[in-house]
Amino acid sequence: MKIRDLEYFIELVKDKNFSVVADHFQVSQPTITMAINRLEEEYGTTFFIRDHIHHQITVTKIGQQYAQHVRAILSELAVARREIEHAKLNKIRFGLPPIIGNYYFPPLTPRLLRSNLIDKLEVTEEGSENLLQMLLRGELDMALLGSASPLQQPELSVKEFAQYPFHIIMSRDHQLAKKQDLQFADLKGQSFILPDTDFIHEKAFRRMCRLAHIRPKVIYRTNDIHIIKNMVAENLGISFLTELAITANDRLVDLALADPQQPVFHLSLAARHNEILSPAKEKLWELILDYGGKKN
Template identity: 55%
Template sequence: MKIKDLEYYQDLIKCQNFSQVASHFNVRQPTITMAIQRLESDFGATFFIRDHAHKQLHITQAGQQFANHVAVILNELNIAKEEIARTQSGRIRFGLPPIIGNYYFPALTPSLLRANLMQSLDIYEHGSRELLKMLEGGHIDIALLGSLDPLQRPRLQTQEFAQYPFNVIVGKQSPLAKKKAISFADLRNQRFIMPGSEFFHEQAFKHMCHGAHFRPHILFRTPDIHVIKALVAENLGVSFLTSLAIEPSDEVVALSLTDKEQPHFRLSLAKRATEVLSDREQELWQLLIKQNQ
């Protein structure tokens, strides 16, 4: 089986036209036809049916099933190329979500500097969902990730470090500031200032609102956690944040929740299960694990 045949096949699935595929790869149309015939012969199945009367190409069930596997095969080959090329560079592509980067990672930097690892890091700052896609797609090598559920993905090797509860934060002048803990249902009439939907806070927030049986009044959304805390400090609304993002120096009051079922912000280290770490990457992986034991 030729890799080029698989590339022809994937392109034919997309455009469903032999001439267009041939033009895209700058080859003659019989080249594409023979490639498809080879694949069909190898697997003993018909992948395409040509409707000459209507000039259409129909994909069979077997053809669609094979297309799913081809997509995985070609993706893994691309990842392999990137990983092998990266081993020559000595760089580590490291994923870091904003909240983890701002409130968790700074405490680790002295150890990374002493180990001469910081200068090897190319840091990619995105939300955990986007970093998950980048990690599985081979665009980064290692990532610190946040999640609400245990991070169990068949293509990843993960290690959970810690769990942080979610708190409600209010301004010091708010009547709620006198309390130490509240039920989420007590917030029914409050105005919320929340992180953007790219944060895991959104899923946790919806879970709590659903459990408390109310639709929240969202006053404002922003990806900047510092802005959220500043607005709450001005008593313009309340917010719902992981305790990881709340510091003693913040001019807000953090309230615990009394609800029985509460989500937690989980922090995990992750890499692709198929990736063989370089010496420097292995050193980084072990250092991060050691720092959190």
């Protein structure tokens, strides 16, 4: 079986036209035909029904099933190529969401320096959802990820090592600044200044709105947490942030919510399940988990 035959097969499943597939790969149409014949002969089955009169191709049920396996095979091979090419560079492709990068990761840098890891890192800063997809595609070796629920991905090795509640921050001059036992329903009618929708906060925020039967008034979104805090400090609105992103120097009122069954911000370290970690990657994995265990 040739890998190229599988690539021809998947393209034919998509386009259902031998000529189009041949043009796509810049080969002759008989090349595509012979490749498909080889696959069908190898398995002793028919993947495509050819209607020569109407010049149509139909993918059989068996062909559709086989296509699912072939897509997975080609995806894994693409990941393997990227991993092999990157391994030659002796670098670690590391994913770091903005909030985790700004508020959790900095104290780790001295340890990374002492372990001679800092110069091996190629850091990609994206939201956790984007980093998760990059990790699954093999574009990253490892990532710190935030999630609104425990992260469960069969393709990944995941170690959760910290949880942070979500809090409400507001100006010291806000009318609710001294309220005791604040519940989310008390925030009805308030103006919210929030992280962009690709942050994990969005899922947790929407869940709280549903539970409290609130249609939120969101006046501004940004991926810059410092801008959010500055706007809140000016009493332009309130915000919903993970406790991880709130510090004693923010000049804000930080209120925990009294609601039951609140979502929490889960912090996890993840890598592809089938990747054999190099010594440098193993050292980084252990260092992060060790720091997380001592910090929490």
